[in-house]
Amino acid sequence: MNFPHSELAAQWITLLAAGMLVIQMLMVVQGMLLTNIRLFALQSLMLAAIAAIIAFFHNAPHVYWVAGLTIVGKVFFLPWLLNRQVRRMQIHQEIEPLFNSTASMVLCGAFTLLGYIVARPFTSLERLGNNTLGIAITLLLTGFFLMFNRRKAITQVLALLTVENGVMLAAVALTTYGMPLVVELGIFFDVMVAVMVLGILVYRIRETFASMDVNKLSQLKG
């Protein structure tokens, strides 16, 4: 590709994508709910930075929109919303995972390996950075792991959001310019509404069960 400074851009993107992966791993081992929310905000900030770099180096102004929306929505609004919910409901802070942190870390290492193996045939198709597709798939897999490892409603929402971050990373990495603006806007509003709907449900579950433990949601069987 004959873009100016495209080598520099690629290095920054690779670095930031790796940063997203590291943060994901920190979330896997971190036991405090509020810290987890902050980590998610940081991860989203890196995603926004990747989008901004692409917009700057590749002269794609509409990608600035993506960066801006990510900052407004995922760095500020959603973490604020989740934070408020955690404080208002006085949720017990610690997350009680199924696997302890060592076992989780080993498993997530395996997921990373798997992500890279799946992405390997496609590395030639990546247009930006190195191994970004591998990282995106890893974010997807570890997001799933987070979801079933943690049995609290809010942590499941967070896990879902990291999966979404992974998908957006793939969108940016594979397509250079991100997706058309109408699609990006649609996805943005869907994610916002989804978290609000989930928030309503979490609140009602809390009211009804006097707990956020999803293990209590086990009356329906067969």
Added chain:
Amino acid sequence: MTLLVPILLVPAVAGLLCLLARSRRVMELANVLAFGGTVVLGVQLLHEVLARPDHVVTECGDFFRADALSAWMVLLISVVSLGTSLYAGNYFRRDLADGALKPGQVKEFFVLTPLFSAGMFLVVLADNLGVMWFALEATALSSVLLVALYNRSTSLEAAWKYIILGSLGLALALFGTVLTYAAAIGKTSTTLPSFSWAHLISVAGQLDHRMIKLAFVFVLVGYGTKAGLAPMHTWLPDAHSEAPTPTSAMLSGVSLKVALYALLRFHILTAACLGTSFSRTMLLVFGLGSMCLAAPFILVQTNLKRMLAYSSLEHVGLICAGIGLNSPLTIFGALLHMGYHALTKPVLFFAAGNIHQTCHTLQMRLIGPGMATMLPMTVVCMGLAAVAATGLPPFGLFFSEMTVLNGGFAAGHTVVSLVVLVALLAAFCGILYQLVRILLGTPKIKRSTNAAVRGGVPAMGFMLAVLLIFSLWLPAPLLEVMQRAAGIIGGRQ
């Protein structure tokens, strides 16, 4: 004349108007009128699609696009929504009288249901695969609050499972959509590749093969979750049994099929790119899996609406298998089955709703034998719908199932067709056995006849009448649209 925009706007506006409305009658009327309007518009769209030389209607600079397959889906969505809105008024009046719901919650239903339908219309009318994705997500978000409407602990559990599994599935589908988009880079004249389905299909041969293959796997698992295919179906019986009955009817009648429609769009694209064998085999495997899993669960169910939900799983499996068999006859049969099932299943749910409100339970053991003496009209409707749903003549599902089986045997897929036949027979026995036990016989449990719920018969009668008419007589335009839709799925444009 514009057609597609009004189809989207009418329910959306009706939903927003209900937000302002104060009286429940106004909300009921707005719902019925809106869906009546979309039925009329849907019929017009059908004629318009057939009248065009290329059989495609586009609007807003190709942003909205309707071909025969979309027109067919629009008809299904609008007819089921109309039937549901006819039933809903009566149903909620009784719930309010019983104190099961507050007026605010009823309002929530009348606001969200038209929005739910508008989302489904957008799924089938959008040409852009990204727009299709977020429309599908919007349907999930509007219906999850409907599933949680009663605010019981069980309905919250069902809603939570539904939204978490649904969102995960949709995230995977988005990943698949992104991969599809990426596969088109450099294959088109413009710098930004197009998300337009019509455009992608025209360059299908040049798309990156490995990427499309990977994309289809993600989309299949993703949209397959929303369509309730086994083994991603676990949210389905919960959501269907815990939702208020009109919502169960919508979820089962059309929402599953709309997700299947999204999957089919990718199937068509993948088949055009890689040849049919890959995606068709995957559809066949998931379809047969769903059928084989559903049949035993129908037999052991103790909850009436859960049993009906598993029956929906079985029908979706059959539709999927029919398309997976990929002969012109089986695809046609599958489309026909979509339509007839959409007309039949809501009637079963409506009747189950009446029984629920009469007995205040869905446990078949507690409902007990002899519902026929208690609720004669409801039981007649339910019996007819059950006869239809299990595939007995003279109802259409008999013909559509026979078409699929016939096509399967004729195309030489003997083993697959035999599996389908066995699964259908098992479900047939299961549903009739279970229903006969609660509907017929002498009542063992004493209930006062005052408690009997008599409403909802017009809605059930409407759906059954439509079913019977179209079972015996398919008008030429409808037949042609289905043949064209089958042609699109089979790759013969």
